Amino acid sequence: MLKHLTSRLQKNIDSTLMTLISSALVVGLFTLYSASGQNIILVLNQLLYIVLGLILLLITASTHPKYYEKFALPIYISGLLLLSAVMFAGQFSHGAKRWLNLGIFKIQPSEIMRIAVPIAMAWYLSKRANKRHAIDYLIASLFFILPVMLIINQPDLGTGLIITASGFYILFLAGLNLKFIIGGAIGLFSLAPIIWTYLHDYQKNRLIILLDPSQDPLGSGYHTIQSSIAIGSGGLIGKGWLNGSQSQLDFLPERTTDFIFAVFSEEFGLLGNLLLLGLFALIIGRSLIITSPAKNIFTRLLAANIVLTFFTYIFVNIAMVIGIMPVVGVPLPLISFGGTSMTIILVSFGILMSIHSHKELVGSS
């Protein structure tokens, strides 16, 4: 029994990648303990989700990729249904309707779409690989435009942005002609004024405040000012674990979730930042290496997308915390507090490992 399990683990789990991910999770738990004001309950809560996520990772890693391809559409549609359910039966919190209460626990369907959208797009584009027309890219785009509109409406600008980026990665990797990409970019820019009217007031504010944080030191600008102070005062080696005065003295808002990087940065300094970023780079690099031999179009699109989306999360979150992007509300993967987000990240790595361990078995399409 045990032997069977270990051999299965050896077969399906890439131990190098798993070690890197676990290191990041440990760093995350320690940072969370400090950020939460040494709240062990919160840390245990997060640990619970990590355990759940790891179990799901094992399951997804040992599932053959052909099943993801086979069930791409049902996964996508049920995700979309959950997302629409939020609109009607969702729970309000912090001025947004993002959560769905399922009795025992609450989920954030927008997080589920993060994985459902690339699966569906990769499925569609690989299915049309041999006779692909321009219209196919348009149809594939609808796979992410639809949920993104629902998500921005919640409003959750951050997740909407990430899924949009993730959609573009697939289009780009699947071979969308450069003409269309440039055309699309121009189109998006000309749409900007219309999107602007569609945004909620607080989202507009955040974009304005990005340009001038001092505009609003009480509100969103306050986040950026306080996090800049935290990071800057961390210096080269940081103030030490549990010693970040900005973080511990309540100056830093949202410090267990979106702004957790500022806590880390204040306490571990530039060296800590470089090490953490290095760890993330290793995770990205290792992921690319193990999945690049994937022969089948679906799996290689999906794998590359998972890696690039993981990177986007890291980049958008850190860029926001250090004040070079608007405060859009995106968690730092593997580190920030948050159940659904943590679970989905681990699930996506599970899929990645499944693509890796089944690469020899996946024939050409």
Place this chain on the structure above:
Amino acid sequence: MSFIKNSQNIYKSRYFFKRRLTILSGLVSIAFFVLIGRFFYLQIFKYDFYKNLSENNRIAVIPNVPNRGLIFDRNGIILADNYFVYTLEVTPSKVTNLYNTIDNLKPIIELSTSDLKQFRKILKESSSLDSIPIKTHLSEIEAARFAANKFRFEGIEIKSRLFRRYPKGTFASHLIGHINRINIEDKEAIKKLGLERNYKGTDFIGKLGIEKYYEARLHGKTGFQKVEIDANGHSVRILNNIPSIEGDALTLSIDANLQEIAENAFNKYRGALVAINPKNGEVLAFVSRPNFDPNHFIGAIDHDEWKLLNDSLDKPMLNRAINGLYPPGSTIKPFVALAALESDIRKPPFNIKDPGFFKLPNSKHIYRDWKPFGHGMVDIVMAITISCDTFFYGLGIELGIHKLSEFLSQFGFGKVTLIDMFGENAGLLPSPEWKQKRFKKPWYLGETVITSIGQGYTLVTPMQLGQAVATLANGGITVQPRLIQSIQNSQTGKIEIFKNKTVQELHLKPEHLELVKEAMINVTQPGGTAPSVGAGAPYKIAAKTGTAQVVGMKANQKYNPDRINERHHDHALFIAYAPAEDPTIAIALVVENGGHGGSTAGPIARKLMDYYLLKKVSSNKEVNKLSTLESEYHD
């Protein structure tokens, strides 16, 4: 051949894919270097700058709390405003021994036990970083005396704060409501709405009435001041100042004069009144008696006073207009009559000979009319005019509870009116389904009998009854009742006028409405149940009296007001609209334990209509004299 082509295609697309992935990987590397560059900038180049900021915490952000919006009546009379007060406040985190410091304060500023009690209560609910009032409303002399001794009291300051005031005291207290200190539940609610930022520095929030319902408009927008502070926390200079934006000014549809007349007319009686303009739904008067003084809630209502208000047998804190539940009594009859007419039964010349009681077939139980030996020949118009119970008993049975309940619900019985005030009660419109669910018992025919004269399970709020009368007066068209008339934006000065919203049109036959109106006019004429209400009026009044039993009476027991406790006297109800031909005011009111509707409740309605339609203020005596005419009636 095709195999080669196919594999070439794959090779090509694989190559292509790799190229594109390489491009993206390049972008990823660049992005990482951008982040690293920014780390160097913040943590190496600007290290000293940020280290200083963090060590001294040199920048403080102080909220500029906005002035709360004013509230006016429809004619511009101020119902709620603000004024400046000196308060003595302490920030506990800056004080080493809080209670010693307070003791040292006592010789300088008089602190009553209730001041200290209140202080301890607020202290418990606040963070040690908050500035907590020890005493509000300091006199100039006290302020000066403290200023001279300030050096001895680190962490204690005199602040000038804006306080809410209700200049007319107890006037319209349930309508205007009041504000009070933000408590833990309010904080949760603010958090849920994502408004924490806008409530930084705000200590008070609307708790009741208009103050609560329009909180979002009245509060205004918090500004801020970014100041540089020295190590002692004193501000050195202002770096940035964004002023607050005052809350918007509300103009209510209430006519303060009319409201005052109504409140005075209640005298010592408990009860409630709602007056509505049936054409546009504007509520002209909104009374709940007894009142309370909302000014006592601001800053410091002490525990004893709160207990007194809450435990009083008179329940002054109960908003009777929307939360008082009363059996409608005979005021339901015009609506029941309409139900019969619309179902094509009981149309004139249909009439009955009333023997003074009603019996269900195969039953011995006697349902009495209020008049011992009956009214003689009665048709539907007469039945309303003289409030003949017997006529309605039989009518209800023939109509059946389902039809009756369904028709009455169209007039809003059993439903909230959605007036702009929180916590409205929906009343109760009974049906067999409701009874089954509530009591797990079947509906009895006898319950239909008493439901048709407004007794039994049916319960209404004065607001509901007011809306129903307004709908009747407006020919079956319900206009959403509301207390707001307009809101003036404090920044732009733009006035947002609220539009009338038609809720429903009932499409009642005009000739049926006409019959009911005729009957209701007759009520206020000699021969009706409230002739004094119509006596000498230069306009026509359509009305209906009602009486609701407070204590159940045995079948053969006679109600004798002189022999029972005043609190067990019947409630008097009255509905009216005028001028009957083209109504501009509809009134519903309840006088608790007021006895018969025509004699105690009717004169109050008449006073309101006289003022509203003629701008005439009739004295109490004048109307009371007339009401003696009616002592013989008792529906």
